[in-house]
Amino acid sequence: RKEVEQDPGPFNVPEGATVAFNCTYSNSASQSFFWYRQDCRKEPKLLMSVYSSGNEDGRFTAQLNRASQYISLLIRDSKLSDSATYLCVVSPNTGFQKLVFGTGTRLLVSP
Amino acid sequence: DTGVSQDPRHKITKRGQNVTFRCDPISEHNRLYWYRQTLGQGPEFLTYFQNEAQLEKSRLLSDRFSAERPKGSFSTLEIQRTEQGDSAMYLCASSLAAGDGYTFGSGTRLTVV
Numbered sequence: 001r002k003e004v005e006q007d008p009g010p011f012n013v014p015e016g017a018t019v020a021f022n023c024t025y026s027n028s029a030s031q032s033f034f035w036y037r038q039d040c041r042k043e044p045k046l047l048m049s050v051y052s053s054g055n056e057d058g059r060f061t062a063q064l065n066r067a068s069q070y071i072s073l074l075i076r077d078s079k080l081s082d083s084a085t086y087l088c089v090v091s092p093n094t095g096f097q098k099l100v101f102g103t104g105t106r107l108l109v110s111p
Numbered sequence: 112d113t114g115v116s117q118d119p120r121h122k123i124t125k126r127g128q129n130v131t132f133r134c135d136p137i138s139e140h141n142r143l144y145w146y147r148q149t150l151g152q153g154p155e156f157l158t159y160f161q162n163e164a165q166l167e168k169s170r171l172l173s174d175r176f177s178a179e180r181p182k183g184s185f186s187t188l189e190i191q192r193t194e195q196g197d198s199a200m201y202l203c204a205s206s207l208a209a210g211d212g213y214t215f216g217s218g219t220r221l222t223v224v
Binding site (some may be wrong): 031098 | 155
């Protein structure tokens with residue numbers, strides 16, 4: 001079983017739609033959680049950290065469910081510029097904060 | 112310099128040749144990481160430095176791979192006797208403290224022919 005699992009998609013949505021991604025992680029001792037965004041042939045960029053209480057940044061909302069070991073990302077009012085791959089990232093409790101990346105979920109927003 | 116710099120951006124090499132990549136992290140970041148990413152996959156951890164000390168190496172890092180960070184600033188990743196399976200994007204990242212997300216460089220895309 002992979003440490004972090006995501007649906008690879010692609011998710012095809014029209015502009016203005018709301019879309020949600022989930023990912024699951026296998027290590028119950030994981031400490032830190034993130035969503036990264038990666039554009040085609042570019043480096044990953046930190047989108048947001050994910051906290052137990054949930055957090056929101058503009059149109060983006062991230063939530064963590066430790067009991068079920070899943071993380072979600074909700075994007076409201078999708079823009080064309082949101083088209084990218086969204087990587088779910090978990091830090092196992094290894095002491096130095098190695099990040100473990102999922103394979104990513106591809107989002108395509110169309111006009 | 113406000114970001115992580117990697118050099119070169121692209122490298123094409125013949126199988127069996129040695130290659131070396133350089134990473135300059137954000138200056139105040141004492142933690143430096145190397146990752147490898149192949150098409151359709153997320154980045155995979157290779158190795159980690161805290162200052163000049165290499166504290167963790169992945170099993171992915173065979174004995175053909177070596178990384179250094181001699182003065183706790185820039186780092187190099189060398190691949191000896193390259194194989195076609197080494198073709199990938201090699202990403203360097205840095206962070207200031209545990210619990211922080213990483214800042215990645217633009218990567219070095221290696222093609223072994």
